[in-house]
Amino acid sequence: EVQLVESGGGLVQPGRSLRLSCTASGFTFGDYAMSWVRQAPGKGLEWIAFIRSKAYGERTEYAASVKGRFIISRDDSKSIVYLQMNSLKTEDTAVYYCTRDDYYWGQGALVTVSS
């Protein structure tokens, strides 16, 4: 059974950093691209980052809203995809989901950016 479990969320002050992890199981992690999608409280879905598999050079894509501040990476040996979030802003407050193929989704991790 495919499972995606996000962790690392919490309360952080504006300007600080936070790293989210998404631990995958139930499939050969290294064969798949992975994405992060977020949802601000009461708002819609926003796609934010994508990383290809090693076979495709682990090349990345970002939404303009996070480009230059967020970094997506992966550790295939641990079946984990990371989202390093730097220079956080209050508008980054959201539930962050990881997803594989848009079909499998985690339960989400809440990140609150507030002083």
Added chain:
Amino acid sequence: EVVMTQSPLSLPVTLGQPASISCRSSQSLVYSDGDTYLNWFQQRPGQSPRLLIYRVSNRDSGVPDRFSGSGSGTDFTLKISRVEAEDVGVYYCMQGTHWPRTFGQGTKVEIK
């Protein structure tokens, strides 16, 4: 970036009646390989999104056949043939043809 525009944003429906959601893109979603990467998601209250339809009209496994997707180019539609109580939630279209990927604003389906 490609702007995805859904309508309506709110859709009250009577149980057993059909429902239709429109999604329009600011650019053609036909990719160089000839496929059109337009997905539909359902998000029930308090849950993670669920993929309903991929590449315009392909129902994902386990999705009831009352859900159907259609369209081409820049104009797409999600239809529910007979709305059931479990269909309450927010529906999103998302394009996967162009970077960055973009979602529509969401359409809230509720029972009258």
